Amino acid sequence: MSLRAPSALCLTVLLWLTALPSLAEVSGNLVIAGNGPETTTIEALARAFEKQNPRAYVDVLWDDHSKPVDMVKSGDAQLAVTGSEEQGLAAAQIAWDGIVILVHLSNFTKEVTKQQVADLFSGKVKEWSELGGPETKILLIDRPKNQNIRDAFEQQLDIVGKIPDSAKVIAKDDKVVKTVVGTLPPLSATAYISLGQGLSVVSGGVAVRLLAIDKVEPEIPTVSDGRYPLRRPVLLLSKKEPNPLIDAFIQFALSAPGQQIVGESYIPFRRK
Structure with a gap:
């Protein structure tokens, strides 16, 4: 008996089912802390991420006088929005400013x-x-x-x-x-x-x-392109330990929909 090649519909269903476990893992609470001008961008990213991941909840804590990096180190937040790297923390760039x-x-x-x-x-x-x-x-x-x-x-x-x-x-x-x-x-x-x-x-x-x-x-x-001499990266800092929710948020921020949101106020890190 010979086996027939799976149809395109079957392949689509198989791919969708394969993706289900990874989607289920993207759940829980994520706290993002900041104090700079990025608040509107981060809020928009958070709401879009929640819409894409209904089991994930993102709290954006923004205070002009807060210390986001210290909040990540102490565990009061999982991500800090900054413009410079910090020793001991992982950094992911999502934009230029x-x-x-x-x-x-x-x-x-x-x-x-x-x-x-x-x-x-x-x-x-x-x-x-x-x-x-x-x-x-x-x-x-x-x-x-x-x-x-x-x-x-x-x-x-x-x-x-x-x-x-x-x-x-x-x-x-x-x-x-x-x-x-x-x-x-x-x-x-x-x-x-x-x-x-x-x-x-x-x-x-x-x-x-x-x-x-x-x-x-x-x-x-x-x-x-760096010709203008004053620019800073927009970074997301986190602890150097596995966290699927943090990874998923960073991936979303760097995805096409995420970078479109970023581009409303900043220069996308991944420009076409």
């Missing part, structure tokens, strides 16, 4: 060097005229010390611990933008912010501009 320099539209400073940005935010430069700008004093706007965008900004400019205490510390992006717009001469404010937020407010007609650095404009292509 540019760090852009924001000024008021009336500030005719249009470009700076990376070194000038370092001098600016370490307090060495006191007036915009030193950078070819207006005769106004500089008001620095900083971000909270525990936020990942601040860590990456300091490290890449080699100014860790050098941002002056006189800088105005603001956590929320919308308040940062309002402060830059609302600061009038004899002061002119400047701040650093995520690329997506910066491009959004500029395209929305808000009276701000983004400074070119080393003659490179802050744009998606220039950040993606």
Whole structure:
């Protein structure tokens, strides 16, 4: 008796049945902690992941003053959203983020060097005229010390611990933008912010501009290929131990649907 080759329908059913055990394993509770500008993206990923995996529950704990990495180490969270790796923890990159320099539209400073940005935010430069700008004093706007965008900004400019205490510390992006717009001469404010937020407010007609650095404009292509000198990875950090739920979430974030969500605010890590 000869055996016939299985039909396409049979193969489909067999593949579906084979996949059932792995789907059943993706269940349980997952806590993701963060404190930076990624909250909207992570919330969207979490809800889409839950929809795809009905037995999985994802809690997103977001606090401007929290320490996500410490929460993972202590077991209070399984994933931390950060911009830099941490010794002893596994790191998975899901996106790129540019760090852009924001000024008021009336500030005719249009470009700076990376070194000038370092001098600016370490307090060495006191007036915009030193950078070819207006005769106004500089008001620095900083971000909270525990936020990942601040860590990456300091490290890449080699100014860790050098941002002056006189800088105005603001956590929320919308308040940062309002402060830059609302600061009038004899002061002119400047701040650093995520690329997506910066491009959004500029395209929305808000009276701000983004400074070119080393003659490179802050744009998606220039950040993606590394020509723009200030960028940070968006990382998911976890303990180095097997966890099917963590693995499944990271795989989803790197899948086509996940990267589409990521691309709403950031530069997908896996671009076509």
